[in-house]
Amino acid sequence: MSEFTVRGRFPARYGEQAFEKTIEAENEDVAIEHVYANFGSQHGLKRTQIDIDGVDA
Template structure:
Protein backbone atom coordinates (compact mmCIF):
# COMPACT_ATOMS: atom_id res chain seq x y z
CA UNK A 1 0.00 0.00 0.00
CA UNK A 2 1.02 3.58 -0.59
CA UNK A 3 0.98 6.46 1.83
CA UNK A 4 -1.15 9.49 1.04
CA UNK A 5 -1.13 12.87 2.74
CA UNK A 6 -4.60 14.39 2.91
CA UNK A 7 -5.14 18.01 3.90
CA UNK A 8 -8.25 20.11 4.34
CA UNK A 9 -10.40 21.54 7.07
CA UNK A 10 -13.32 20.43 9.22
CA UNK A 11 -16.05 22.34 10.97
CA UNK A 12 -15.97 22.66 14.74
CA UNK A 13 -17.70 24.92 17.25
CA UNK A 14 -15.19 27.74 16.65
CA UNK A 15 -15.45 27.70 12.85
CA UNK A 16 -13.13 25.59 10.72
CA UNK A 17 -9.88 23.92 11.77
CA UNK A 18 -7.22 22.89 9.25
CA UNK A 19 -5.76 19.40 9.28
CA UNK A 20 -3.17 17.29 7.54
CA UNK A 21 -2.95 13.54 8.04
CA UNK A 22 -1.17 10.60 6.45
CA UNK A 23 -2.97 7.32 5.74
CA UNK A 24 -2.06 4.02 4.11
CA UNK A 25 -4.31 3.21 1.17
CA UNK A 26 -4.16 1.52 -2.24
CA UNK A 27 -5.33 4.66 -4.10
CA UNK A 28 -6.47 8.28 -3.61
CA UNK A 29 -10.19 7.49 -3.43
CA UNK A 30 -9.70 5.01 -0.60
CA UNK A 31 -7.44 7.51 1.20
CA UNK A 32 -10.21 10.14 1.04
CA UNK A 33 -12.79 7.68 2.39
CA UNK A 34 -10.52 6.65 5.27
CA UNK A 35 -9.96 10.28 6.27
CA UNK A 36 -13.69 11.06 6.14
CA UNK A 37 -14.42 8.00 8.27
CA UNK A 38 -11.63 8.74 10.76
CA UNK A 39 -12.60 12.38 11.33
CA UNK A 40 -16.27 11.48 11.55
CA UNK A 41 -15.68 8.98 14.32
CA UNK A 42 -12.93 10.87 16.16
CA UNK A 43 -14.47 14.36 16.12
CA UNK A 44 -18.18 13.58 15.66
CA UNK A 45 -18.22 15.48 12.37
CA UNK A 46 -20.49 14.67 9.44
CA UNK A 47 -18.97 14.10 6.01
CA UNK A 48 -20.62 17.27 4.73
CA UNK A 49 -18.70 19.28 7.37
CA UNK A 50 -15.30 18.07 6.13
CA UNK A 51 -13.62 19.77 3.16
CA UNK A 52 -10.75 17.89 1.56
CA UNK A 53 -8.41 20.23 -0.28
CA UNK A 54 -5.47 18.10 -1.42
CA UNK A 55 -4.48 14.44 -1.64
CA UNK A 56 -0.86 13.70 -2.48
CA UNK A 57 0.85 10.32 -2.79
CA UNK A 58 4.30 9.55 -1.49
Protein backbone atom coordinates in the same frame (compact mmCIF):
# COMPACT_ATOMS: atom_id res chain seq x y z
CA MET B 1 0.23 0.14 -0.50
CA SER B 2 1.27 3.76 -0.81
CA GLU B 3 1.25 6.68 1.59
CA PHE B 4 -1.06 9.60 0.84
CA THR B 5 -1.22 12.95 2.60
CA VAL B 6 -4.75 14.31 2.80
CA ARG B 7 -5.23 18.02 3.59
CA GLY B 8 -8.46 19.78 4.44
CA ARG B 9 -10.64 21.62 6.93
CA PHE B 10 -13.50 20.88 9.30
CA PRO B 11 -15.67 23.03 11.58
CA ALA B 12 -14.40 23.15 15.15
CA ARG B 13 -15.66 24.90 18.25
CA TYR B 14 -13.90 28.21 17.50
CA GLY B 15 -13.92 28.33 13.68
CA GLU B 16 -12.47 26.06 11.07
CA GLN B 17 -9.65 23.68 11.91
CA ALA B 18 -7.12 22.71 9.24
CA PHE B 19 -5.73 19.19 9.17
CA GLU B 20 -3.12 17.12 7.39
CA LYS B 21 -3.21 13.33 7.74
CA THR B 22 -0.81 10.79 6.28
CA ILE B 23 -2.58 7.53 5.52
CA GLU B 24 -1.38 4.27 4.01
CA ALA B 25 -3.92 3.17 1.39
CA GLU B 26 -4.28 1.50 -2.00
CA ASN B 27 -5.27 4.70 -3.84
CA GLU B 28 -6.44 8.30 -3.27
CA ASP B 29 -10.12 7.38 -3.01
CA VAL B 30 -9.47 4.88 -0.24
CA ALA B 31 -7.31 7.42 1.62
CA ILE B 32 -10.15 9.98 1.47
CA GLU B 33 -12.65 7.39 2.72
CA HIS B 34 -10.37 6.69 5.71
CA VAL B 35 -10.26 10.41 6.53
CA TYR B 36 -14.05 10.67 6.39
CA ALA B 37 -14.43 7.60 8.61
CA ASN B 38 -11.81 8.71 11.16
CA PHE B 39 -13.05 12.28 11.52
CA GLY B 40 -16.65 11.13 11.60
CA SER B 41 -15.99 8.77 14.49
CA GLN B 42 -13.55 10.95 16.44
CA HIS B 43 -15.26 14.33 16.04
CA GLY B 44 -18.87 13.37 15.30
CA LEU B 45 -18.79 15.03 11.87
CA LYS B 46 -20.77 14.19 8.77
CA ARG B 47 -19.02 13.81 5.41
CA THR B 48 -20.53 17.06 4.16
CA GLN B 49 -18.84 18.96 7.01
CA ILE B 50 -15.33 17.84 6.02
CA ASP B 51 -13.69 19.78 3.19
CA ILE B 52 -10.86 17.95 1.43
CA ASP B 53 -8.43 20.45 -0.13
CA GLY B 54 -6.03 18.00 -1.72
CA VAL B 55 -4.33 14.64 -1.74
CA ASP B 56 -0.60 14.11 -2.36
CA ALA B 57 1.08 10.79 -3.05
